[in-house]
Amino acid sequence: MDIKQAAKILKALSHPNRLEIYLSIVKGDQGGFQTAECECCVSEIMASLKIGAPTVSHHLKELANAGLITTERQGKFLIAKPVLGTWEEVRKILPQ
Amino acid sequence: MDIKQAAKILKALSHPNRLEIYLSIVKGDQGGFQTAECECCVSEIMASLKIGAPTVSHHLKELANAGLITTERQGKFLIAKPVLGTWEEVRKILPQ
DNA sequence: AATACACTTCGACATATGTCGAATTGTAAA
């Protein structure tokens, strides 16, 4: 993990809404893709953060682009799950 | 540590140059303020990152504003030291 | 005091970012 890559990942987490989205996805993760009742499909995030669907879509794309999550369509919904190894790599180059 | 505060700290580390500056400061820290021979005064950073003095000054201010470092003038030089507890707080709310 | 060096402040600039509304695509239910 080089510094530029780490900075990119940190940047993906550097906006309050995006950080909250990521933490929700991590918290909601049960080891696999979740069902439609999960708290991390776009419409749920939209409601809880009070931002529009296009914005949520954009944020999820940024998190995915940084390698912090993966997404998968399940019927009408989009389900996200964390890729914990990505954050782990960043931790390694920072203190402790 | 709430999410907004954590996001602010992550943002301070989300630019490659600023992340590199922070890591240099952490690496160079010997438990106290360093002497003029340290690698983290503005002119050293300037040379190693190939960015101008005003930009380095700006980046250091952002790191200090996020609480990630403190700075102190020693003669002609500005010396920086890390505030490790700040990063520690952010670690706590992220995975692992 | 005069000079030189280290850093900061200010103003400007190009670029990036977060957000939205409108229109579009994909999927399920009636």
Place this chain on the structure above:
DNA sequence: TTTACAATTCGACATATGTCGAAGTGTATT
């Protein structure tokens, strides 16, 4: 097949950001 719902794409916009050059401040050396 029509309708309804979930999400995406597109275009636009205001704001934030990283960088620089020029000018200013503070400190040490001569």
